[in-house]
Amino acid sequence: MTTTKYNYLFGLIAFVVMIVVNFALWRLFFAPSNGVFKLFTPMYGLSLAAFYFYTVILVADIFGWKNETRNIVKGIAPLITSIVVFYVIYYVFFWNILGQFGITYFSPQAQIATGGTGLEIWNARENSSLAILFVATALIWVSMIWNTGFGNAPWDGMKQTVVGFSKFFATAFIGIIFYAIFFHPNITALFQPKQVFAGVLPWWDGIAMTASSFYHLGWMFAGLFILMFLNDCMDGFPFNLFRSDEKSGSWIGAIVALVIAVGGGFIFMYITEAIMSYYWYEPFTGGNYTDDPRFRHVHTAEIAAFFMLALMIVKVFFNNVFQPANKWLAAIVRLIVVSGAGMLIYYFYYSETLGPKFVDRVPGIGNIDDTSLCWTLMSMTMILVYDKFFNAFPIRK
Amino acid sequence: MKRRNFLKAMGATAAGVGAAATLGAPSKAFARGKEDIGECKSLKITVLTETSWFDNDQFKKDIVDNGGASTNQYDIPWDPKNAGGYATLLEIEQLDGTVNKLLMDTGWSNEWMDYVYERHGIDKMIASKEIDTMVLTHWHLDHFWGIESTLKHNDKIKIYAPETMYPEDEKLLYGGKNEAKGQLINKNDVPFKGELVKTNPKQFYKLYPGVAIKEFDVPILLRVRGENVVYVNVKGKGIVTVTGCCHPGLLTLYSTARRQIKGGDQIYGCYGGLHISLFENWDPKMDDIIKGAKAFNPKKMGCNHCTGWVWAENAAKAGLPIVKGTNEYKTYPRQSAVAKDSNVFLTNGDTVVF
Numbered sequence: 001m002t003t004t005k006y007n008y009l010f011g012l013i014a015f016v017v018m019i020v021v022n023f024a025l026w027r028l029f030f031a032p033s034n035g036v037f038k039l040f041t042p043m044y045g046l047s048l049a050a051f052y053f054y055t056v057i058l059v060a061d062i063f064g065w066k067n068e069t070r071n072i073v074k075g076i077a078p079l080i081t082s083i084v085v086f087y088v089i090y091y092v093f094f095w096n097i098l099g100q101f102g103i104t105y106f107s108p109q110a111q112i113a114t115g116g117t118g119l120e121i122w123n124a125r126e127n128s129s130l131a132i133l134f135v136a137t138a139l140i141w142v143s144m145i146w147n148t149g150f151g152n153a154p155w156d157g158m159k160q161t162v163v164g165f166s167k168f169f170a171t172a173f174i175g176i177i178f179y180a181i182f183f184h185p186n187i188t189a190l191f192q193p194k195q196v197f198a199g200v201l202p203w204w205d206g207i208a209m210t211a212s213s214f215y216h217l218g219w220m221f222a223g224l225f226i227l228m229f230l231n232d233c234m235d236g237f238p239f240n241l242f243r244s245d246e247k248s249g250s251w252i253g254a255i256v257a258l259v260i261a262v263g264g265g266f267i268f269m270y271i272t273e274a275i276m277s278y279y280w281y282e283p284f285t286g287g288n289y290t291d292d293p294r295f296r297h298v299h300t301a302e303i304a305a306f307f308m309l310a311l312m313i314v315k316v317f318f319n320n321v322f323q324p325a326n327k328w329l330a331a332i333v334r335l336i337v338v339s340g341a342g343m344l345i346y347y348f349y350y351s352e353t354l355g356p357k358f359v360d361r362v363p364g365i366g367n368i369d370d371t372s373l374c375w376t377l378m379s380m381t382m383i384l385v386y387d388k389f390f391n392a393f394p395i396r397k
Numbered sequence: 398m399k400r401r402n403f404l405k406a407m408g409a410t411a412a413g414v415g416a417a418a419t420l421g422a423p424s425k426a427f428a429r430g431k432e433d434i435g436e437c438k439s440l441k442i443t444v445l446t447e448t449s450w451f452d453n454d455q456f457k458k459d460i461v462d463n464g465g466a467s468t469n470q471y472d473i474p475w476d477p478k479n480a481g482g483y484a485t486l487l488e489i490e491q492l493d494g495t496v497n498k499l500l501m502d503t504g505w506s507n508e509w510m511d512y513v514y515e516r517h518g519i520d521k522m523i524a525s526k527e528i529d530t531m532v533l534t535h536w537h538l539d540h541f542w543g544i545e546s547t548l549k550h551n552d553k554i555k556i557y558a559p560e561t562m563y564p565e566d567e568k569l570l571y572g573g574k575n576e577a578k579g580q581l582i583n584k585n586d587v588p589f590k591g592e593l594v595k596t597n598p599k600q601f602y603k604l605y606p607g608v609a610i611k612e613f614d615v616p617i618l619l620r621v622r623g624e625n626v627v628y629v630n631v632k633g634k635g636i637v638t639v640t641g642c643c644h645p646g647l648l649t650l651y652s653t654a655r656r657q658i659k660g661g662d663q664i665y666g667c668y669g670g671l672h673i674s675l676f677e678n679w680d681p682k683m684d685d686i687i688k689g690a691k692a693f694n695p696k697k698m699g700c701n702h703c704t705g706w707v708w709a710e711n712a713a714k715a716g717l718p719i720v721k722g723t724n725e726y727k728t729y730p731r732q733s734a735v736a737k738d739s740n741v742f743l744t745n746g747d748t749v750v751f
Contacts, residue, residue: 032465032467033469033620038464042465121457127678189681192707285648286689287648291652362616362617362622363622
């Protein structure tokens with residue numbers, strides 16, 4: 001049996017380096033005013049960040065290609081692979097195959113070619129990006145539930161490539177169904193006239209006070225935070241009850257993971273939106289900024305993402321900080337630490353001074369064109385890459 | 398914990414959550430006191446110019462080529478041939494019959510604004526101080542960069558503008574010029590010497606009986622922040638909002654009126670850009686706005702500029718009281734490339750009375 005030791009000083013140094021790299025990457029790719037490529041328009045940048053986040057999960061957790069050694073050179077191959085896969089799926093598959101020969105809205109050029117109302121390069125690219133963002137969300141959500149509940153079951157013991165492809169096809173199949181039900185109707189309603197023969201009108205309109213799929217983005221991201229917390233801060237409880245030495249998961253485990261992701265997601269959303277209503281009054285259909293139900297829902301996702309980012313920082317760089325023998329005490333302390341750190345990042349991002357300077361944004365809150373999700377997803381992906389492909393070198397021994 | 402116990406506990410939790418969900422919406426925010434802005438007899442709006450630019454595609458291209466919606470407007474070398482401007486004349490008739498004239502915004506291209514001012518006699522009204530106050534709704538190029546056209550007739554005109562101004566705005570206002578990538582993008586040779594009232598969201602700025610400015614501190618595209626909205630309370634009819642771009646959102650303005658203005662429960666209508674389908678695109682959010690606007694039951698909606706023809710047409714089809722414009726705009730030397738015969742916009746030269 002091997003044990004892992006953590007060097008907290010190295011953790012702190014790595015965290016500081018991460019902040020510097022984060023700033024550099026944001027300025028290179030996304031920063032809207034001072035950036036080099038200025039990809040945060042916002043949906044284009046957000047979809048890129050989200051899809052690359054999924055690609056890292058795909059390579060590391062679905063195909064199981066992780067670097068668990070202290071040799072950082074071994075991390076380069078999966079890193080490059082993830083970038084190539086991301087590029088091929090995003091630009092070749094979505095923009096030039098699926099969009100050109102199958103579903104118009106995945107390709108900006110195919111949309112422009114229709115000559116439809118308002119379809120020029122900016123709107124068309126934002127439309128495609130929104131669709132790809134939603135596909136990525138569905139895939140991330142299903143993949144994380146699958147990994148949590150099923151693990152590698154029912155393919156335990158088989159070759160890693162067999163397990164990888166089996167899990168990929170299974171999660172992609174289910175992910176597409178979730179996408180079709182929860183997100184596709186939003187995308188087909190982006191056009192004039194609405195594409196009612198391709199997709200139903202958004203059926204959640206009455207419940208969510210908006211026809212936007214940001215409603216589903218909200219509870220799904222919230223559910224992901226709950227799953228991540230249980231996995232990373234509670235040693236996988238309760239899903240570990242459904243595992244054994246032979247089986248890394250089970251049907252019941254998967255159902256429990258699904259129920260917790262959905263139920264936990266809605267509870268999280270109910271609480272965060274209650275707090276928002278306390279500060280900003282009730283939202284109403286058609287409102288803007290903080291009055292907009294669409295903003296309230298996406299802000300739930302943003303808050304969940306801040307918490308997920310905090311959780312990853314606390315876990316990867318600081319080994320969950322506190323290691324008591326009592327797991328319930330550990331869970332409570334970690335919940336407090338993660339929530340506190342998440343709120344700190346929230347205040348940092350939305351502060352009048354620091355946040356706007358660091359991420360190059362206009363101060364203020366409620367602007368749908370300035371969702372924090374792009375920055376948090378980019379930040380989480382960086383940590384994921386560092387953790388999965390480079391084994392958090394040199395923190396772990 | 399045993400597996401069986403866990404599953405039992407999960408079932409009980411689900412039942413509890415279901416019960417909690419039936420308890421209703423979370424607690425409401427604190428109610429605040431209402432502001433009495435008084436009443437006026439009527440409001441007449443003259444659309445001096447609502448064509449901030451003439452070619453939507455060129456305007457979008459300038460934005461996209463330089464980084465997108467959050468780019469600093471002062472960093473974009475805008476196509477000068479595409480510049481127009483937004484400006485409105487408000488004539489408020491008081492209960493005693495006196496009429497106050499108020500200028501809203503000062504456009505973008507000085508050449509265009511000089512033409513518009515001369516056509517409507519605004520230049521003389523400013524020079525004679527018949528118009529002595531201008532409300533700058535926000536610091537966007539198409540509402541502010543034509544400031545020289547106003548100041549050259551009266552450099553001491555009183556201006557109400559959002560406090561969230563940037564150094565480049567200040568430079569232009571007080572006599573200066575700005576360049577983007579080596580290209581001159583604006584200039585003002587007449588430094589402002591009057592009173593600048595920097596508005597903030599904490600209070601209403603009452604101009605005349607029944608007329609008040611409210612600033613909304615919202616982040617806006619092209620790195621601008623904050624927008625002034627003029628609320629007019631027409632006796633016996635209700636609240637009318639007059640906006641430049643309405644970035645805070647029409648229904649947010651109505652909702653604010655209900656919560657914060659005495660008599661604000663009765664919404665009469667609106668005039669101005671509503672910032673819904675700026676680039677003639679569509680989104681389910683726009684359906685939300687149509688649905689939400691109906692709930693406020695407005696009687697008269699005059700819209701143009703950044704509202705989007707496509708939204709105005711759909712809103713009219715859905716039964717919202719969109720006031721139709723005329724073909725007067727065709728007598729202007731230039732027209733917007735997206736103008737349509739449906740006339741769902743109040744366009745250049747049109748008037749509406751509330």
